[in-house]
Amino acid sequence: MLQSTEARTGTAIGEAWPESTAAEIAAAVQSAADAAAAFGATGAVQRATLLRALAGALEAEREALVALADRESGLGLPRLNGELDRTAFQLRGFADVLERGDAHVFIDDAAVAGAPPAGRPRLTRVRVPVGPVAMFSASNFPFAFSVLGGDTASALAAGCPVVVKGHPAHPELSRRTAALAQRVVAEQALPAGVFQFVQGGSIEVGVALVNAPAIAAVAFTGSFKGGTALAKVAAERPRPIPFYGELGSINPLVVLPAALAKGAEKRNELAATLAGSICMGAGQFCTSPGVIVVPKGADGDAFVDAFAQALQGLQPHAMLSAGIRSAFDKGVARWRESALLKPLLNDAAPADAATPRPYLAEVSAADFAATHDLHEEVFGSAALVVRSGSVDDTATVLEAVGGTLTVTLWGAEEDSIETRHLVRVATQVAGRVLFAGVPTGVAVTAAQHHGGPYPASTQPFTTSVGYAALDRFLRPVALQDAPTWLSDRQGVPC
Amino acid sequence: MLQSTEARTGTAIGEAWPESTAAEIAAAVQSAADAAAAFGATGAVQRATLLRALAGALEAEREALVALADRESGLGLPRLNGELDRTAFQLRGFADVLERGDAHVFIDDAAVAGAPPAGRPRLTRVRVPVGPVAMFSASNFPFAFSVLGGDTASALAAGCPVVVKGHPAHPELSRRTAALAQRVVAEQALPAGVFQFVQGGSIEVGVALVNAPAIAAVAFTGSFKGGTALAKVAAERPRPIPFYGELGSINPLVVLPAALAKGAEKRNELAATLAGSICMGAGQFCTSPGVIVVPKGADGDAFVDAFAQALQGLQPHAMLSAGIRSAFDKGVARWRESALLKPLLNDAAPADAATPRPYLAEVSAADFAATHDLHEEVFGSAALVVRSGSVDDTATVLEAVGGTLTVTLWGAEEDSIETRHLVRVATQVAGRVLFAGVPTGVAVTAAQHHGGPYPASTQPFTTSVGYAALDRFLRPVALQDAPTWLSDRQGVPC
Numbered sequence: 001m002l003q004s005t006e007a008r009t010g011t012a013i014g015e016a017w018p019e020s021t022a023a024e025i026a027a028a029v030q031s032a033a034d035a036a037a038a039f040g041a042t043g044a045v046q047r048a049t050l051l052r053a054l055a056g057a058l059e060a061e062r063e064a065l066v067a068l069a070d071r072e073s074g075l076g077l078p079r080l081n082g083e084l085d086r087t088a089f090q091l092r093g094f095a096d097v098l099e100r101g102d103a104h105v106f107i108d109d110a111a112v113a114g115a116p117p118a119g120r121p122r123l124t125r126v127r128v129p130v131g132p133v134a135m136f137s138a139s140n141f142p143f144a145f146s147v148l149g150g151d152t153a154s155a156l157a158a159g160c161p162v163v164v165k166g167h168p169a170h171p172e173l174s175r176r177t178a179a180l181a182q183r184v185v186a187e188q189a190l191p192a193g194v195f196q197f198v199q200g201g202s203i204e205v206g207v208a209l210v211n212a213p214a215i216a217a218v219a220f221t222g223s224f225k226g227g228t229a230l231a232k233v234a235a236e237r238p239r240p241i242p243f244y245g246e247l248g249s250i251n252p253l254v255v256l257p258a259a260l261a262k263g264a265e266k267r268n269e270l271a272a273t274l275a276g277s278i279c280m281g282a283g284q285f286c287t288s289p290g291v292i293v294v295p296k297g298a299d300g301d302a303f304v305d306a307f308a309q310a311l312q313g314l315q316p317h318a319m320l321s322a323g324i325r326s327a328f329d330k331g332v333a334r335w336r337e338s339a340l341l342k343p344l345l346n347d348a349a350p351a352d353a354a355t356p357r358p359y360l361a362e363v364s365a366a367d368f369a370a371t372h373d374l375h376e377e378v379f380g381s382a383a384l385v386v387r388s389g390s391v392d393d394t395a396t397v398l399e400a401v402g403g404t405l406t407v408t409l410w411g412a413e414e415d416s417i418e419t420r421h422l423v424r425v426a427t428q429v430a431g432r433v434l435f436a437g438v439p440t441g442v443a444v445t446a447a448q449h450h451g452g453p454y455p456a457s458t459q460p461f462t463t464s465v466g467y468a469a470l471d472r473f474l475r476p477v478a479l480q481d482a483p484t485w486l487s488d489r490q491g492v493p494c
Numbered sequence: 495m496l497q498s499t500e501a502r503t504g505t506a507i508g509e510a511w512p513e514s515t516a517a518e519i520a521a522a523v524q525s526a527a528d529a530a531a532a533f534g535a536t537g538a539v540q541r542a543t544l545l546r547a548l549a550g551a552l553e554a555e556r557e558a559l560v561a562l563a564d565r566e567s568g569l570g571l572p573r574l575n576g577e578l579d580r581t582a583f584q585l586r587g588f589a590d591v592l593e594r595g596d597a598h599v600f601i602d603d604a605a606v607a608g609a610p611p612a613g614r615p616r617l618t619r620v621r622v623p624v625g626p627v628a629m630f631s632a633s634n635f636p637f638a639f640s641v642l643g644g645d646t647a648s649a650l651a652a653g654c655p656v657v658v659k660g661h662p663a664h665p666e667l668s669r670r671t672a673a674l675a676q677r678v679v680a681e682q683a684l685p686a687g688v689f690q691f692v693q694g695g696s697i698e699v700g701v702a703l704v705n706a707p708a709i710a711a712v713a714f715t716g717s718f719k720g721g722t723a724l725a726k727v728a729a730e731r732p733r734p735i736p737f738y739g740e741l742g743s744i745n746p747l748v749v750l751p752a753a754l755a756k757g758a759e760k761r762n763e764l765a766a767t768l769a770g771s772i773c774m775g776a777g778q779f780c781t782s783p784g785v786i787v788v789p790k791g792a793d794g795d796a797f798v799d800a801f802a803q804a805l806q807g808l809q810p811h812a813m814l815s816a817g818i819r820s821a822f823d824k825g826v827a828r829w830r831e832s833a834l835l836k837p838l839l840n841d842a843a844p845a846d847a848a849t850p851r852p853y854l855a856e857v858s859a860a861d862f863a864a865t866h867d868l869h870e871e872v873f874g875s876a877a878l879v880v881r882s883g884s885v886d887d888t889a890t891v892l893e894a895v896g897g898t899l900t901v902t903l904w905g906a907e908e909d910s911i912e913t914r915h916l917v918r919v920a921t922q923v924a925g926r927v928l929f930a931g932v933p934t935g936v937a938v939t940a941a942q943h944h945g946g947p948y949p950a951s952t953q954p955f956t957t958s959v960g961y962a963a964l965d966r967f968l969r970p971v972a973l974q975d976a977p978t979w980l981s982d983r984q985g986v987p988c
Contacts, residue, residue: 037918082610089611109941116576117583120937121930125962128921235729239896240948242955402733415979423980424531427622427971436615436975443614447603449972454734461736461969468619468970475955476962477921478943481930485909486917 002199004172007074008318008354013172019200025163025208028196032132032161033214035193040129040159041492042190044103047157048095050194053184054148054156055088055095061180065173069142072170074318075281080143087143090150090444094157097446097467103127103157103474106491111481121481126491127474129159130242131216134209136230138221139169139320140284146170147177147197150444150465151219151244158473160216161194165209168201169321175199203229210234210243217473220245221286221464224377224455231458244472245458246451248377249405250290251439254394254422259411260299267299268306270410275310277438279358282316283381284324287406287439290377291368293397296389304362304385308344311358316381318355324379325356331378332359340367340374344385356380365393369400391418395425403453403460406432406439429453431460496693498666501568502812502848507666513694519657519702522690526626526655527708529687534623534653535986536684538597541651542589544688547678548642548650549582549589555674559667563636566664568812569775574636581637584644584938588651591940591961597621597651597968600985605975615975620985621968623653624736625710628703630724632715633663633814634778640664641671641691644938644959645713645738652967654710655688659703662695663815669693697723704728704737711967714739715780715958718871718949725952738966739952740945742871743899744784745933748888748916753905754793761793762800764904769804771932773852776810777875778818781900781933784871785862787891790883798856798879802838805852810875812849818873819850825872826853834861834868838879850874859887863894885912889919897947897954900926900933923947925954 001016020028058065066080073080097103104127111122133155138145145151147164155162166174178197185195198209206226210218210233218234218241220227227247234243253274260267277289292307294300319325335341341361358381368374368386388394398407407426412419412435426433431452432442442450448466451457457464462472479491495510514522552559560574567574591597598621605616627649632639639645641658649656660668672691679689692703700720704712704727712728712735714721721741728737747768754761771783786801788794813819829835835855853876862868862880882888892901901920906913906929920927925946926936936944942960945951951958956966973985 040918086611107941109939116935117580117938120939123937123939123941125941125943126921131922231729235725240952242953413977413979415977424534427620428625430971432972432974434974435977435980441610443603443617444611445603445614445617447601447617447619447972449619449970451970453969458734459736461965463970466972471955475947476943476945476957477924478926478941478960480926480928483907483909483929485907486929 002168002171002201004072005321006071007320010322013071019202019205020198022208025198025205026212028163028198029132029209029212029214031193032163032196033193035161035191036129036131038191039161039194042159044098044101047159048098050184050188050190051091051095051098051153051157053188054181055091057180057184058084058088058148065176068173068176069170072173073142073320075142076317079281083141083143086444087148090144091148091153093444093467094153094470097470098157102467103470104490104492124479124482124487124491126477126479128477130473130475131160132214133160133162133473134212134215134218135162135164136206136218136220136222137165137167137174139167139324140281140286142170142173145221147174148181150469151221154469155219155473156194158470160473161196163196163198163209163215165206166197166199168199169324171199206230207233211237215241217242218244219464219472222247224248227458242472243458244462244464246286246464247455247458248379249286249452249456250375250377250401251287251404251406251408252291252293252398252401253289253408253439254293254410255295255303256409256411257295257299258414260295260303264302267303271303271306272310273438274307275314277440278311278383279314279316279381280440282319282356284320284379285440287442289408289439290383291397291401292383292385293388293394294385296387300387304344307385308360311360312345314358316356316358319380328356328378328380328382331380332382334373335359335361335378335382340371341384358382360385362387365389365397369396375401391421394422398425398429402429403456404430405450405452405456406430406434408434408439410436431456431463496662496665496695498566499815500565501814504816507565513696513699514692516702519692519699520706522657522692523626523703523706523708525687526657526690527687529655529685530623530625532685533655533688536653538592538595541653542592544678544682544684545585545589545647545650547682548675549585551674551678552578552582552642559670562667562670563664566667567636567814569636570811573775577635577637580938581642584638585642585647587938587961588647588964591964592651596961597964598984598986618973618976618981618985619970620973622971624967624969625654626708627654627656627967628709628712629656629658630700630712630714630716631659631661631668633661633818634775634780636664636667639715641668642675644963645715648963649713649967650688652964654967655690657690657692657703657709659700660691660693662693663818665693700724701727705731709735711736712738713958713966716741718742721952736966737952738956738958740780740958741949741952742873743780743946743950744869744871744895745781745898745900745902746785746787746892746895747783747902747933748787748904749789749797750903750905751789751793752908754789754797758796761797765797765800766804767932768801769808771934772805772877773808773810773875774934776813776850778814778873779934781936783902783933784877785891785895786877786879787882787888788879790881794881798838801879802854805854806839808852810850810852813874822850822872822874822876825874826876828867829853829855829872829876834865835878852876854879856881859883859891863890869895885915888916892919892923896923897950898924899944899946899950900924900928902928902933904930925950925957
């Protein structure tokens with residue numbers, strides 16, 4: 001059963017309702033499959049119009065949607081208003097991309113007379129919509145990574161119908177947003193199959209959706225456990241399909257000595273910025289910094305003191321759901337039991353408080369690198385400070401992390417052998433490398449890459465944020481000696 | 495043990511030698527890992543020079559290599575000389591791509607002042623070499639899909655060291671080509687780890703290579719069984735890695751009524767072309783046409799008669815190895831036992847002949863679509879004729895095939911609702927759609943796409959032939975607020 005709940009109190013709101021049945025899921029997928037040819041045949045302008053209409057509808061219902069999101073998520077009105085802005089911006093951004101023609105870009109290689117290998121027929125490389133996409137909403141961004149978030153926007157932009165599974169942590173907001181989307185699709189005179197919606201918290205719902213034969217690709221943002229389970233289902237279908245999963249990330253932030261050489265004021269400012277990033281949204285960001293590498297020595301000690309003090313003074317708000325809070329408490333409890341970690345915060349708050357307390361502990365680079373358990377994400381306001389004695393220490397820490405959405409390098413402004421080495425190691429393990437600021441906050445733009453080696457992404461060559469997200473749903477096809485009528489249509493068959 | 499063998503007679507040539515040990519495989523991977531940073535840091539010009547030197551060395555040793563390839567594969571001197579040409583052309587083609595700067599293309603989004611979502615930091619999207627690539631050679635192209643084939647060329651072009659596993663069907667040619675490559679790498683003053691070589695026919699060798707922690711991606715061309723087994727190994731590593739596998743394809747060729755409306759001469763010419771394609775290289779092409787869809791009716795009957803007659807007159811040469819021949823015989827025997835199939839050739843040759851006989855049988859569209867066994871590739875000169883009564887029949891046949899490297903549509907020159915529908919269905923199931931000629935023969939060019947929905951490819955968005963093959967080994971990374979020194983280097987850290 002699905003139950004809308006006040007995130008801050010755990011109080012149920014209204015009646016519970018049943019999750020989608022197997023028959024309902026099959027019907028939703030069938031409807032999407034029936035719409036695939038017609039929707040794939042729409043032009044860029046028509047799809048851009050749909051995306052703009054969805055953005056407009058979200059904004060028109062802003063007041064009700066944001067209030068509901070706030071009750072179900074506890075994320076607060078300012079953040080949620082900003083997130084709705086971002087979601088609308090993103091929908092319109094994909095519309096811009098379509099209108100520029102980027103989705104239908106193609107390569108046309110003229111025939112070359114003569115024998116192979118130099119001689120060749122005419123080849124035109126086009127991209128075709130992959131087909132119905134199953135989209136699994138995330139809990140932590142009730143707008144931007146949920147029903148009308150980036151995955152849905154990019155799949156629709158590509159001409160693929162979507163079957164969205166709402167997240168059970170904000171079920172009422174999800175079905176309201178889905179109803180809005182379905183109304184807009186109808187107003188645009190598009191088949192209802194273009195946007196289908198299912199709901200459920202059980203593993204069966206997800207498995208049924210991924211196993212539906214007509215589903216051509218899956219987009220997922222969520223937990224490592226749920227993501228790896230569904231990735232396995234996608235890989236073991238009679239016909240395996242691409243599973244675009246973002247499964248978690250610990251986002252190392254490296255404070256290089258140069259970042260601490262600018263005086264106490266700058267140092268304290270960095271410490272406060274970092275503490276704020278860790279507590280932003282109660283740490284419920286996939287890009288929340290979870291490992292802070294700080295040099296050994298007096299400057300590093302002073303930074304760690306300032307950082308711990310800043311964090312001590314912050315109070316994260318209530319977490320998204322009782323389940324997420326319980327996972328956070330268990331993760332912190334596991335760290336508390338580790339003899340390798342030295343706690344850095346004085347934590348007197350009771351364990352059953354409505355809001356979590358941040359957690360910070362220190363560990364040596366060698367112990368961190370050698371201990372696999374410490375590389376696992378604790379989702380929430382918790383981080384480890386790793387003390388590094390050298391560039392090699394720092395590289396070892398990054399390599400131990402292995403796969404992450406982001407690495408942040410503070411103090412890499414000067415070119416040197418050591419800095420180059422660290423930048424190279426950072427690019428080997430991360431999808432985004434920052435040289436200033438904090439990783440929380442992911443701009444929606446063409447150059448963005450929100451992915452990274454496993455487990456940050458199950459498909460590290462793809463991104464789930466930014467306009468390259470479209471590429472996940474447009475499969476290349478080479479047309480050989482295409483007839484004139486097809487060339488005139490730039491290779492798009494219908 | 496590895497044993498060089500005369501393909502035509504099965505006679506052993508020289509002494510057998512042992513396959514690579516676990517320690518040798520580990521050492522090869524370690525050597526590649528040690529070379530990854532330095533090789534990744536080479537410029538496009540240096541890598542282009544390496545590729546050109548490899549092409550030149552192949553050509554310089556042409557006579558000895560082609561003669562050896564002919565003994566081990568039985569493919570004949572003209573074909574093997576052409577294949578060596580193509581392999582050298584391909585190496586030089588990637589060199590051209592590098593010199594044009596395509597490998598280091600990047601997107602630079604300037605910072606935008608103001609609050610998000612419109613405000614943003616500067617983001618630069620670059621591409622970094624993924625790291626050491628394990629490359630599994632194929633049996634059927636001893637040059638173009640083997641030691642110095644397209645996978646190796648594209649990985650080296652991307653700045654990734656390769657660990658090549660030679661194919662045991664041409665072991666002597668493989669180690670000779672590998673020695674040539676290692677000599678060229680040394681002459682270019684590059685670390686030996688840039689090109690490493692292992693050999694073995696056992697599953698253990700392949701598993702050890704895919705499981706080596708420093709391997710960052712796998713390129714594979716080969717059997718469905720071997721490919722799915724190794725794909726599973728890649729997916730179940732502690733850190734799963736991309737597995738670019740091309741596992742087999744039955745390449746439907748659709749003869750539309752319009753193709754048969756041009757008189758008997760044209761019809762017989764098409765029939766002869768098709769029979770030639772099926773017997774080319776004894777049918778040992780991943781793009782060999784395995785399903786021929788022919789309209790019901792008098793024109794279709796006449797085409798099938800001409801086609802069967804043309805095929806009856808052809809004699810494929812000896813197959814690549816006793817194992818491949820045995821698999822072909824078993825596949826044909828399975829078809830012979832099927833009550834659904836009506837044989838079209840008079841086959842009097844003994845089953846133990848040194849060379850195989852082509853096989854052709856007819857089946858109804860409904861029986862084909864409903865019978866999963868008939869969708870499995872029989873590697874060699876064997877095909878099924880499927881008789882179609884309508885566009886819907888044909889679409890059903892293509893959808894039953896589901897995933898294939900190619901679909902060929904003969905007679906789609908005129909635009910119509912039906913043709914559009916078939917083109918759309920073809921693009922949904924194939925990586926390449928041809929409108930003339932036969933699918934055997936894959937041009938090396940920018941627009942080429944040699945992939946397709948599973949099992950044609952385990953990564954249908956990527957290609958193993960053509961210049962986009964490079965994209966498999968260059969992972970995007972977004973640099974946020976990159977310092978001046980790094981921007982000056984266009985985002986390449988070292």
